[in-house]
Amino acid sequence: MNFEVVLTCAVTGAGDTTGKSPHVPVTPRQVADAAIEAAKAGAAIAHLHVRDPETGKGSRDVALFEEAVALVRDSETDVVINLTAGMGGDWSPSADDPAMPGPGTDMIGPEERLAHVKACMPEICSLDCGTLNFSDTDDIYISTPPTLRRMAGLVQEWGVKPELEVFDLGHIRFAKQMVAEGLIADPPMFQLCLGIPWGADATVETMAAMKAQLPAGASWASFGISRMQMPMLAAAVAMGGNVRVGLEDNIYLDRGVLATNGQLVSRAVEIIERMGGRVVTPQEARNKLKLRGAD
Template sequence: MRRDVIVTCAVTGAGETTEKSPHVPVTPQQIADACIEAARAGAAVAHAHVRDPETGAPSRNPDLFQEVAERVRASDTDVVLNLTSGMGGDLIVDDDDPSVPGEGSDLANATERLRHIERLTPEICTLDCGTLNFGDGNAVVVQTPNILRAMARRVKELGVKPEMEVFDTGHLWFANAMVNEGLIADPPLYQLCMGIPYGAPGDPGSMMNMVRMLPEGAQWAGFGIGRNQMPMVAQAVLLGGHVRVGLEDNLYLEKGVLATNGQLVEKAVKIIELLGARAVSPDEARDMLNLRKNA
């Protein structure tokens, strides 16, 4: 069991959640405020996507990321900022003509996917470590080994810590390969993403199996989506990991009660403390992950 736990809050994702809850932040100011709220509730790390302020659709516009980062850094809350770099791999396969990307596809090379990371050099950015059939429709998240290795090399050059997001055991296999190839600085940081259709199931056995595949000395966190969010908090702590909560993964505090990011962090911290552990500060998280703090 882990005694000192890093809590990450994923404040807004790329999913179609803005119409399901009024608490999902959309504008850069709302997203920055959500990061600050999460930090004040006990999160050491805030993980952020950005959205088109007018439509709420997911975006990879570097100007939007910059506004979020500047607002968070200008606040009196010293939170570790973790920006997504997972955008640019969205493929919608057309049933009638699979050779042509369907409406809603967004495909970009490694350089384009890292434009905002190059500009802002956050302490952490995500690195989704494999391709995945995303749900029951025609959506595929495309992350090829060539693209991922190129991104890993550039992120290492920038001094940014990649959080390697693994959605299934094959992703973890490839993440381990990048560690063995020297593309990832020590200590490697993994995020076990549980319950996303059709990746690893969100259950204790699946998380335990993935933990057994991690290299010695790795830092890792885990999360579950929907109703499995809080059970996976407990499971990750018991297995020696850190945790992630937030509105990217779950909209509810309890059945029928919509949550805020701060409330989800508070609930996670309570679970951690009831297990005899504690949530660490941002500076403690920096030491544990060997992060380069931004000025």
């Protein structure tokens, strides 16, 4: 059981959710306001993506990240900023020639994937630790060992903590290899991502199996998507982990009831407190995870 829980809110993501809920943040102002709302509701960490304000689609525009991060910081709201670094690995083969990229492909190198991280210098950025069939379509997310090693080396140089996002056991295996190679500072920080097609399933058994493969002394959190968000939160707390909620992973508070980020955080806080724990403050999270700015 974890009695001192680090709670992250992933406020928007890059998925096709803007047409499904009016609460999904789109503009940098909306993303920043969502992070502030989550922090006031009890989240220690805000995990941020940005979206194209015109289309609502996920974006890796450095200027949009800079604007959103600046708005959060200028608000003087204490929250740990965690930026995605998962954009730029999308591959969809052409229907005419599978050897060539088709519509939706967005493949860039490690330096460009981290351009916004270098510009914004958050405390944390995500690092998706492997390649994955990301849906029932031909779309693939590609993150190769050389790319990951280069990204890990860069964020280590900048003093940004990588959140090692793992979607399957093989991802944990490679992340442990990077730890062994000295590319990840102690304690390594893992996020067990459950329920995403076609990665690890959102079950207690899967979470336990993945936890068992983590290196000694690692910090870890987990989340489930859609209706499994709160059940996986409770399981993670019971197993000694930290947690994540937010509209990136689930847009509903209850069946048929659309949520805001603040409502999901409040629900998470209630569950944690009813289990006998408490959510830690942003500064306590920095200290616990050994982030830049720790006491």
